[in-house]
Amino acid sequence: MKNPILVGGMSSLCLLIAACSPNNESTSPAVSEETSQPRAILISIDSANERIMRDSLTREQVPSFYEVFEQGACTNGVQAAFPSLTAAGHAALWTGTYGNINNISGNNLHPLPRDQHTVLASASGYSPDNSSAEPIWISAGFAGLKAGGHHVTQAPGVPGFPSAVGERTPENEAARQRVIEGYSKENVVVMNGYNDQIQSDAMLRAADVSWENQPTWANLEQLNSERSPQFFSFSNNAGQFYGVVFGNDAYDHVAVNTAPDVNGATIAYAAEVERSPFANRPLARHFSDPLRVEHERGAVFLRLRLFEVAEDGRDFMLFHPPMHVIEVNHADARIAYENYVQGWFGNSATRMYSRGEFGAPFYDGGDGLAEARYMETAELETKLFNRGSQWFWDELGVELLVDYFPLGDSIDHTIKAFTYEGYPGFNADYAEQAHALRGAVWELVDHRLRHLMNLAQQDNAAVFVVGDHGMRTSWREFRPNVLLQQAGLQYLDNNGMIDLSRSKAASNTGNWITVNTTDFRGGTVAPEDKDAVIAEIVTALESLVDENGNRVLERVYVASEHPELGIGGPAGGDVYWAEAHGFRSGRAHRADGAIGSIRLWATHSHASTEPLMQTVTCAWGGGFEANRIPMSRQIDVAPTVAEYLGVPAPAQSVGTSLLDALKTINE
Template sequence: DAVEKGRLPWRVGEAYRDLVAAFRAGDPARILAAAAVVSHYEGDAHVPLHAVVNYDGQLTGQTGFHNRWESEMVERYERQLESDVRPAAARRVADPVALTFDVLLDSFSDAESAFTADRECAGPQDLADTPFDDRYDDLYYSKLYARQGRRLRARLAASATDIGSLWLSAWDDAGRPAVDASFRVPYVRRQSRAILVSLDGSAAGLLDDAVARGIMPSLARLRQRGATATSSLSTLPAKTAPGHAALFTGAWSDRNGITGNDVSVPAESVLASDDGYTSTHLRAEPLWVTAARQGLDASVVSATQTFPFGPFLDERRFGGNYGHGLTLMNAYQGVQVPDHVYTAAELPLREAGEWLGELPAHDGSAKEIEIELAGARIDGLFYDDPGDPARGLDTLYLGFDRDPKGGIVLKPSPPRGADPSAFAGLTLRIGGGEAAAYFRLFELSADGSRILLYRSGVHLLRSSRPRIEAAAYQASGGFVGNGASRAYERGELGPPLWKGGDGAAERRYLESVALVARQFTRLADFALDRTARDVLVTYLPYPDEALHVWNGYLDPSCPGHDPALASRLRGFVDEVLKIADAYVGHLAARADERTLLAVAGDHGMAGASRLLRPNVALVQAGLAAVDARGAIDLARTKAVYFPGNSGFVLINRRSRPGGIVTPEDEDSVRAAVVTALRGVRDPASGQPAVLDLLDPRAPSREPSSGAANGGDLYLSLVPGYDVSASVKGSVVEEIAPRGVHGLNPERPELQSGFVVAGPGVAAGVSLGPIRQIDVAPTLAALLGLDPPAQATGAILTKTLARR
């Protein structure tokens, strides 16, 4: 019976109740969506043809009248209608269902005259060979509007009045909550696209300073035409894996499951940890699933929590297999080989033996070497190139299978700073796929007694769509995930500035940074050009990597700060920021007028020159114990600073393997840990090293933390400290200055930046302080999507352009 007679009045009632609930929830996107549903149904009730069984003239030989009256006539006379329609003021509606019945009665009373007008205005006949029905030509619509225009204007006005009245009444029934009048979602799905790029370690203050000094012009232009946050609150701990998880899911660590770069495993002992960079422990839906779940295509390049791919595909962790809409590419997890510096001591030269062909032209004797890499043997030849004016060994050839052709040729040259063109890559077959090893010959003496050959790390690129892996490799030349920071810190690229260097080591390191950025750019281009995507999520490991090395020397609060050294290092930091800015600029250039570009980060960076070992303090307090091997002895340990170094202490509960603390004793152990760690003093100053220990159970704490994969207490440290999970050494120790992040996310220097620009975004707007969890819901709103399923962040309504 309902199918035959319709259920429109009751559907309006259901939609009305949804609108009241949306107003009460205070969610602008939900309010707009519910208001649109009410509008659709109530507007339909005002069309005369919707009140009769003969709704399209199909029973009276007038088929197509529904479209002619409701659509074609309206579109033809839109300008007149816009100026002539005069809705009345909205009024309070007591019963939406009863209102809709009254509307339908009015519509029914207008139906017969509409059918009569259609019949009498139609032309005499339809010519069979024409594509359109000739009875309904321009003259027909002129006559029809002359007869029906007054009635059409009246129905449109009444519709606007009644819809507005329902909106007003729903707001009133919800208690008249405050509503952000500037909010709008100007684009529906697939009418706009988005690129989200995260610059690792991009502290808000660092970016502000770089923009002010003209170091990052691309970011400056983006800020001018977009909406910019003064800061973005990161997670506790403020580290890469949890910071990105919050960014992508719109939920804090306690809800999304990523509680650190390493996470605690609740079913195992307190000493067990697992990788937080993977998707294994992700419990909240990330933005790329949000997009795919709602019909958009998303591509992700090198973001955290994408690998293994299973949770997004056949495991259906987030409610479905979204493989049809996702292209995930990741090379940080899986097969990888660290970078390396080769010297003459590691590359003994010997006279060249038999090769598979004629050796390159050379003067004198050629010397051969072998390099073992990922199970493969790379054959090398050092020789004197006759075409090179340098005398003695001046060239290196690297290839496979003792084949003197098809490999790469390297020449020693001075460091080039932010220019990676002197790198050359070899393709390796590892793990069932192709990976690149890039080599750079920095030094080669004429007799081969001095060699400085750098090789990048080797990473195997994997995709949720395995068929594109080879194409991605061919287009990009392979993935390089990090620069030569560790080799630089060890002095393997030459002495750094603080050890008397002349800047050559820093410029060599910058070359490796530029190589990483170049390869990331090529992969981003591949995703933009060769994958179906409405959303692209990508990443760059800078400035984080460089700041870990240099920020301790730049921080004037670190003891022994050297302003002259800091000034010299600042120029190299600026070069890294310029490289990151060029990456942003490239993506901005690739973003058309339909594409949003958002630049975010995961955390900021602070300086440290002292190290705290909480586990040593817990051992000294009798709360933890070590065995004869110097390892934690769980049978005598009540609490431990998590070995994954994620900023928290775990109580060794009986409910976990090896646990000894009963539920009755948990509070006393917690109190004893607080006393022990708050009592730690810096031996040099006598001042406390620990400000507080934060209990994640405290209500309304932001960022919220803890939960199954998190901790029982979180450290809050005095500025200038780093932290280690080691049980060996002193409780507090002076260390070489370094850049750190992890604890105290509320500190300004540990908060990241954020800017978004593009269609529908307000230009030149300051968002003030935001939270990492606000980014994904905001981008979803701009794309016409519901927010990520577990998101608790808010839509940044200031981002959205006013009408």
């Protein structure tokens, strides 16, 4: 039975700006022409680390990355934000500042101002509320460039520019108003779908829906079903949905709509799980067309993949990805993007895969079916991210595209740890299967990079390939709050909660320790006593050993002594550390000891001084040639891209442009 075609079609809307060629003709002059404005794509590949890639992925698997590393101009490693976390790393990339200046100190951080919050309070680093630095798309917009941000962190809301203590200063208010003005400019279009996920991904089974024996469906004859239709309904955070299972020789199709009507329904068919290479076929070809769903907060889209149907049509495996409302600083751009992409979502279904919802994973006795099903979700993610990038580049005609892709990070968190031979429970069979799945996923990441390279190459534009952090394996945990209790620096109340009225220090995130000074609400340590408390903290950290007498923390960093690392600041901590291999840190405050065993996992969040936490900075195309220069910093990226484009660096940037060094070939 052929797959029915959804009534209606996908329309794309080109915004009426100068970049859209009225005759759809090529408008791609070479960068070398003095009259042309260079164009650039700044793409952050989450968890990109060159050493890890070269050690674990072949040239055949990720040819685009090898091309960038070998034919582009690259630095020999990049100092990430400390701790090496996604929100902090991207804030450094976008603004040219680390957390001690931009106040995005981690994925979670101290909310400001301090006098309104306790030392244990925590806020999201993905939000702009704490941010105190201007991102590159704003500075580029003020310089007159068409600038786009595609699902970038700390956007498109306005940075809070809060004070460390007290009310916002006039200087900070002026900086904040400048960003507000920047987001109002028609030449600046920035979006983020991560801010508003309406519904998470799901695998619907018979038990997850309500079966209906006598429903009233309109236009059933359009199904041309020889089998008696089986009707069901379900609801989620996006709304109410109606479905029908149908088919001819077998039940092999499902139609779903927001009303019991075949007209306008999206139709999924039960294809065999995809196992052929994606190089010569469309990505995610077995997913249904998107169904537009109007939600009170905005439009979302439902796409379906029918993996299995029972013989009687009364059970199935029906997957849908997450459903997001896209937040954009201009309403017309949101509508145009929605119509062009139709159903962007933030990440592949690694969590569902880990829970066994696609079937048993390889590490739980699986036969590969779960992995194949998961891969289809990764393909769809890649496809829709690419469509979004293409909309910015071709339809909107931006001269700066700041872009992102999380797929590699997601799979590495999930399975990379199985490949680490230093793990005491290392299993060679698991490692082989993890290598295979990880390699297949990174091939999609490479496909994503190649798509951006192809877009840029059409206009001789540069692609700046960067990352936020690396990745390493851990199976043990360090608990700084428990250590503080053992050192007499923190106390629990009768309910087992941290008693801040008696505690001198705490770790609100697990990534650092902060002294409970009186600038925090309810703080207990006077400013003149802070250094003495820090000394006690350092002694406790440096004295911590495991059961074999080995140090758990290889190095301790006092923030005030290491401004070069960008640690500390009002939203960060006072003392940081580098864990020994196998350890990661957590914020638990009730446990049997300061260290303990936890589940095997691949992590970052570690010290940026560790090579495995370093990331990449490369420039490819747009006049760049093969070159290598010394190690750089994430905060050097924004000023480098800005100079390439001929615009000022972001207002608060303290990084250094690498442009001359990257373009100077040393024979």
